[in-house]
Amino acid sequence: MNLKEQHFLIDIDGTITKYRKTATQPEFTLFHNCFLPVIRDLMLRHGWEKTAAEKALFESVHNVLRWDYGELLRKFRIPRGEADDAMRRRHEEMLDFRPDTVELIRRLHTAGAHLYIISNNPYWGCRWKLQRANLDTAAFEHIFSTDHTGGCKSLDYVWEFVLARIGAEPDSINTLGDDPREDGILPLSLGAGRAFILARPGTGANTDPRIHLLENALDVLNFFEK
Numbered sequence: 001m002n003l004k005e006q007h008f009l010i011d012i013d014g015t016i017t018k019y020r021k022t023a024t025q026p027e028f029t030l031f032h033n034c035f036l037p038v039i040r041d042l043m044l045r046h047g048w049e050k051t052a053a054e055k056a057l058f059e060s061v062h063n064v065l066r067w068d069y070g071e072l073l074r075k076f077r078i079p080r081g082e083a084d085d086a087m088r089r090r091h092e093e094m095l096d097f098r099p100d101t102v103e104l105i106r107r108l109h110t111a112g113a114h115l116y117i118i119s120n121n122p123y124w125g126c127r128w129k130l131q132r133a134n135l136d137t138a139a140f141e142h143i144f145s146t147d148h149t150g151g152c153k154s155l156d157y158v159w160e161f162v163l164a165r166i167g168a169e170p171d172s173i174n175t176l177g178d179d180p181r182e183d184g185i186l187p188l189s190l191g192a193g194r195a196f197i198l199a200r201p202g203t204g205a206n207t208d209p210r211i212h213l214l215e216n217a218l219d220v221l222n223f224f225e226k
Contacts, residue, residue: 001224004112007168009144009187011153011177012119015198015217016101017129023094031058035125038090039069042078068122068147087128097133101176101198101217108220109139118144118162118175120152154182156190163191176220184211196220 010016023034030036036057043053053076060075061067073083109115119126123145130137137143142165149158166173170193177183177197184195188210199213206213212223 003108003224005172006224007114007116007166007173008108009116009118009162009166009173009175009192010101010105010140011175011179011183012117012121012126012129014178015098015176015183016105016133016135017095017097020094020096028094030054031061033061034094035069035087035090035128036061038086039072039076039078039083042083042086043076046076046078048076065150066147068145069124069128071147087124088131091128091132095129095132098198098217102133102135104176104217104220105135105139107218114166114168115140116142116144116162116166118149118153118158119146120154121145122147152182154186156186159187159190159192163187169193174220176217180206180211184208196223 013019019034022028028034028037030040040050040053040057043056044050048056056076057072060072069083069087072078073080105115117126117130117140121129123143126143126145127137144162144165146152149161151158153159163173170191173192175183175187175192175195177195178200180197184197185208188195188208194210194212196212196214196217198217199215214220
């Protein structure tokens, strides 16, 4: 198959980047998010009181579909350069990345494939995680982040929105992720052609021939070289 005719919708968490154990420890998180403490601490540096800062952040993100870190920075008057430095350091501390997925993305980009991110992160969360993986965001034609789609990719309407925007035939639409349902079964039911899932232990048997379970992301290339 000609990769120049193929579209790849790629997940981030668990697919490109992966959290270290410290990222889930309560002392490093705020509202179960390991990056919001950075915004809170920057607010404190700029005169906020801790309880007030955390209350303001909670009201800005809890049950709010379309929020982004960039909006928080503007809202709370945090200098962008200061926040970028702090968030990059935090991503270095909290995240590792999968070299096989990074290499696959680079090879697909070189081959002329159409690449997109579809993620349960807001836009700047995606950007910082891609930077952590040393990936140039210019390699992707679009980042379908939660603040753009209005929800997570576990929801039907998110995939409906994204697949309609791509506007390609099923056989040219591929997903790459680590969750068999939201990166595989769901998009396939709504118009994607095939799914590549980075299988975890206990993923179980696969009965859908359109879902390809992989141990290494580079095995995607084997499919298109046949």
